Amino acid sequence: MTEAIVLDRVSLWRRTQEEFSYDLKRTILTLLEGKYRKPAKKLILDNINLTIQRGEKVGIIGANGSGKSTLLKVICGILQPTVGSVRVRGNIAPLIELGAGFDPELSVIDNIVLYGVMLGFTRQEMQKRAKIILEFAELKDYAFVPVKGLSSGMKARLGFAIATDVEPDILILDEILSVGDESFRNKCEQKMQDFWKDHVTILLVSHSMELIQNSCRKSIWVNQGKIEAMGDTEQVIGCYMKSIH
Numbered sequence: 001m002t003e004a005i006v007l008d009r010v011s012l013w014r015r016t017q018e019e020f021s022y023d024l025k026r027t028i029l030t031l032l033e034g035k036y037r038k039p040a041k042k043l044i045l046d047n048i049n050l051t052i053q054r055g056e057k058v059g060i061i062g063a064n065g066s067g068k069s070t071l072l073k074v075i076c077g078i079l080q081p082t083v084g085s086v087r088v089r090g091n092i093a094p095l096i097e098l099g100a101g102f103d104p105e106l107s108v109i110d111n112i113v114l115y116g117v118m119l120g121f122t123r124q125e126m127q128k129r130a131k132i133i134l135e136f137a138e139l140k141d142y143a144f145v146p147v148k149g150l151s152s153g154m155k156a157r158l159g160f161a162i163a164t165d166v167e168p169d170i171l172i173l174d175e176i177l178s179v180g181d182e183s184f185r186n187k188c189e190q191k192m193q194d195f196w197k198d199h200v201t202i203l204l205v206s207h208s209m210e211l212i213q214n215s216c217r218k219s220i221w222v223n224q225g226k227i228e229a230m231g232d233t234e235q236v237i238g239c240y241m242k243s244i245h
Contacts, residue, residue: 003089004170004201005052005075010084012045012074012225044070045081046225054089054169057202059212059219059233061240067225068205072096072172075203090169090201091119095159104148108139108158111147115162129165136191137161138184157184164191171195174205209237 045067052058062068073079074086076094094101101118102111112133116126134140137157142150150158163171195202196215206212212219212233219233221240229239 002054003051003087004054004056005050005089005203006085006087007048007050007075008085008087010045010048010050010074010081010086011043012070012079013041013082014044014070044225045074048084048227050220050227050230052201052203054201055199056218057196057204057216059216059236060203060205060222061207061209061212061219061237062222062228066222068222069096069174070225071222072174072203072205076172088170092170092172093119093163093166093168094172094174095163096172096174102147102155102159105146107144107146108134108150109143111158112162116166119166119168121166133158133161133165136165136187153184160188160191164195168200170201170203172203175207209241213237 048071060068060071070079072094073096074081075088076092076096077086077088078094078096101115103114106114109130112130113123113126116129117123121129130143134143137154137160139150139154139158139161142154147155147158192202192215202216204212204215216233218231219236220227221229221236223243228243229236
């Protein structure tokens, strides 16, 4: 099999909220008073070693704040690791945060074209695909509305519709199926079945153990920035649930 994603000894330190709020005036005053201390940084990912093969469907589980979404952002290139290396083969369609990657001032249809162009498609190809994407997202009447005018559910539908239509090599889904009404979630799950049978590599983050178990043979449990367990989904979920109870 071909390796799609390889993380080698990846660690990430990020600034704490205290450091973000450290404004220039406050810094100068504390320097003059001799009271300055460097704001702390927090270790978010700790020595992650991970290899995902092309076509694998991998579930990622863990408590809130465990580092799951940060791990996805490092894989996507949104965040650069402090230490270690990340190698990705193929184009990625990430659905990590609602509205991430959209320009809020541009219309829905312009964002469809822009998203596709960023993934390597031509403007003409994306204009041809736009009608199908709008129909799937149930946003035909909003084609020329700025994205900032959409609800969170609409943005989720738009993101999912684009990402699954452009046929990426790697599809990353972070709790995306927890948004929207029941009928759209069913439609998303049906669409994803096509990817499960294909060569597309999928990383699925969800708090739904049932969804992970039904969708992924392999899973990863992330705990406090480390990979606590990795392997057969049933066994990994068992370890995770045991830790909770």
